[in-house]
Structures are given as structure tokens and as C-alpha cells.
Amino acid sequence: MPRSGEAVRQRLLQAALELFTERGFDQTPVEAIAARAGVTERTFFRHFADKREMFFDRESELRDLLVQAVAAVPHGTKPLPTLRAAFHESVPLFERNRPITEPGARLVAETPALQERSLAKRAMLVTALTDALRARGVDARTAPLCAQVGMDTFAIATHRWMQDPSVPLHDQLDQAFRELRLATAALK
Amino acid sequence: MPRSGEAVRQRLLQAALELFTERGFDQTPVEAIAARAGVTERTFFRHFADKREMFFDRESELRDLLVQAVAAVPHGTKPLPTLRAAFHESVPLFERNRPITEPGARLVAETPALQERSLAKRAMLVTALTDALRARGVDARTAPLCAQVGMDTFAIATHRWMQDPSVPLHDQLDQAFRELRLATAALK
């Protein structure tokens, strides 16, 4: 049994995924996860802030990527096209991580406690994007609205892509933004 | 000390609001709330599913109102205008409850655990609105997008109204939807 940092973390993730899918999130105590990973409960909490946090580590990676991508879009581009371009930049990350994140995603979808956390993570992304837009000179009223609406469109695209991988994420993204344009065109 | 149902609930809400603003949400055990309300901890959990749920009871009232309002909009109206009209219908509810909900809202804003729950409640509203739109014949792809985007716009309007009550909520609502229209017009 290796005991060197990262290996333990991986074993914990693996054990948790197995147990959660077997018995469900609420029915598996942290103690059981730790035991299957050959480690103490205390050690679990040294690697993860809490039980819900396990499947949301990559979120910060995504945030950094998106913030950078927003900054890299040519100046003069309007907010929502800027965001759309940034989302396209993140597609490789999603495609690369898909095998890892897919089982977790199914779990999140059917566990209220995890959904709640997932929403909180999305909210963090929205504030990060809001700041990124404001850094580009978007005014304080427009930035939060665009960040929020853009993120929702992005989420819908990734959601559809998760359910049906036959359509590339790039296409889902463009399609979702097209639908957004159409739906809002009906306003006044 | 009356002991008849609803009175206890009110005393618990009052006690919780006081203690949370004094010491903060995380620093006040449920036991302390119950004690100040002259009741046992067990009784607290008979009135509220959990500690975070206290300030979100009215959410179901809002959901029912919005769902009904969506159904009442003349047929043929496009999804987002439908939602905007429904949101306008809920304005009196907000104005009436403002004195009650305002202290709670400030608390939610500065307590991560409560923000998380607040997002979950918003998500519930989104699914309810999605269903309400689909019942009107909006197709399964458009409905979730419109419900989500509409709800965000609504949330931004109410947020601005909470911070500056001098502008009526009706106006904030129209203004936010106008901004949404403008921002999305830049797409494509």
C-alpha cells in the first residue's frame, strides 16, 4: 500500500465512486470510503474539504482557463460573443476529461446534495466571468447579466453533449447560442 | 408561553434571525435557537427540515404564483415575453413581503451555506417554469433555456431592487429584460 499523497487521493476518489454508485451518496459514510481506500477517516478530510467536494476539483482548472480565454479575445468584441469564444476554448478540456467526469456527472445528477454543490460551483464561475468581462471594460450592469446568461447557455450545451456525445460539443455550443439569440429576439 | 403550532414556528424564526445576525449562521447551534424560542432542539426539526431551510418557505408560494401566471398569459405569446409577464404578476408578492424578507436576504448574502440553498431554490423555480412553458407547447429544447435565462434576468432585477428600492421592481424588470435583449442582439 503506497502512502504517498496523490496515490491516496486517487484511491479515495475511486473508492467513493464505487461505493456511491453501489449504495448511494447518502448511504455511504465517509468512514466506509476511507476504509476501502485503506486509510483513516481523518485522512479523507485532509484531502477533501468535505464529502460533497470530491467531484468538483477540476472546476478551478476550468475557471482559470475560461478567465484566460476571455482575456485573450480580441478587444472590441461584444460580451456574449466573447464568452462564446472562451467556451469554445474550453472544449478540449471537456473532451479530454470526459471519461473521468462522466460517471461522476451521472452521480451528481441523481444526488440532491451534489446538485446543490454543483450549482454553487457554477455560481463561482459566473462571478469569475463577470470579473473577467469587467476587466475588459464591460460596464458593471451588463457584465453580471452576460456572465450569467452565457454560463447557462454553456451549461445547456454541455448537458446535451453529456447525454448525446454524437454531436460535437463545439456544435452544441453554437446551437445553444443560436437558440438564445432566437428566443430573446422575441422580446419587445 | 403558547404552545400551539404556528406560534412556535414564528418564535423560532424570530430567535434564529436575531442569533444569526448577532453571532453569524455557523456560530449559532440549533440548540441555541430552540432555547431562545423556549422549545427543544427536537421541536426545531419538526418545524424545519434543516437549519438552512428556515428562510426559504415562501419559495413554494412564489413557484405556485409564477406557474399559474405563466398559464394565464394569452396563448401565442412567445416564451420570454410570457415569463416577463409572469414575473410582473409576482411583483405585489415581493412588495408585500419586503419588510419580512429583507433582513433574511442580507443574511443569505453573507452566508455561503445559505447562498447554496438559495441557488437550489432558484433551480427548483427554473424546472417549474420549464414545465409551465412546456405545458403551453414550447418545445423541449427551448423551454429549459428560456426558463433559465428568464429566471436569471428576474433574479438580477430583484437583486437590484433589493439594493435600491427607489426604483420600482416593475421598472427594474423591464430594464433587465431590455438589457438582455440588447446583449443577445450582438450574437451572430
Next chain:
DNA sequence: GGTTTTGAGTCAGTGACTGACACATATTTG
């Protein structure tokens, strides 16, 4: 080779919740 850093174990404790049971007061019913 000794020192410092790092990751883990142990133990004790708090606090959110739950289930089971007892009891008292209100409400319904014969």
C-alpha cells in the same frame, strides 16, 4: 547524519440530524 517538512494515525469533541417512545392537550366521534 542530522534537521525539517510532510503525510498519516489516534483520540476526543461538537453539532446537525433521525428514530422510537412517552405524554399531554386538543379535536372528533359515539
Next chain:
DNA sequence: CAAATATGTGTCAGTCACTGACTCAAAACC
């Protein structure tokens, strides 16, 4: 009016998530 029943609460015991303080062993560094 009395018996049955429902409702709201108290009590107690228990589980589980999480934290702080301390110890210890193995690296990593000097």
C-alpha cells in the same frame, strides 16, 4: 358527556460529518 384519536412536544439514544491537538514515521533537504 365520555371515549377514541390526532397533534404537538419532550426525552433519550444514536449516527454521521467534520475539527483540533497531539504523536509518529518517512522523506527531503542541508
